[in-house]
Amino acid sequence: MLAIGLVLIMTMELHAQQNCDSLKREVPAFCKLLDDDARVEFPKDYAKIAACMEIDSVTEMLLGYDMVKMKALQLQKVKNRLFTYGDWMDMVVELKTSKEYRNAVQMMALIQHKINRADWDQMLKLMKESLLPSHLEALELDKVEKMLFDPKNKGKKFIEVMEHIK
Secondary structure (H helix, E strand, C coil), X not given: CHHHHHHHHHHHHHHHHHHHHXXXXXXXXXXXXXXXXXXXXXXXXXXXXXXXXCCCHHHHHHCCHHHHHHHHHHHHHHHCCCCCHHHHHHHHHHXXXXXXXXHHHHHHHHCCCECCHHHHHHHHHHHHHHCCHHHHHHCCHHHHHHHHCCHHHCCCEHHHHHCCCC
16 A cells, blocks of 8 residues: 555656746746736746745745846847746756845844844845945835834834835
8 A cells, every 4th residue: 555655656757847847838828918918927937847846935925026027138149949837947946045035034023023233233234235325225224223113012013113114
């Protein structure tokens, strides 16, 4: 009975791998549609990739619709070919080895902590490493800092205050 179970598992894994291999050559549906429809189809395309590799919330945040679309258009222009799921999967692998990804993972963990100076300083450091100066300026971090360290927010988590910032 155990042997039958192992054979069944191995068969399912082989089938899944074959599906992923064939998926790599396909053009994502969102690439074939106009912008509004493409945005609707994009999460479905991401789900297909998630069946073949781990996709976490940080990956989805950093490789959102606009970023993937830009890469698809760039590939089409530079290499004169269509963007495929394989290209997208390569982007995910490349992203997960980047400093930007590691910084974002750290930031996501830090914002779950209670507001404190050491974690805020660490977040500032990570933002300065990851964002362009013009983006940092647009965030108005001095105002954010004042809000975070306002006495009425004592004991709250960073995320609890930050989710109300506009």
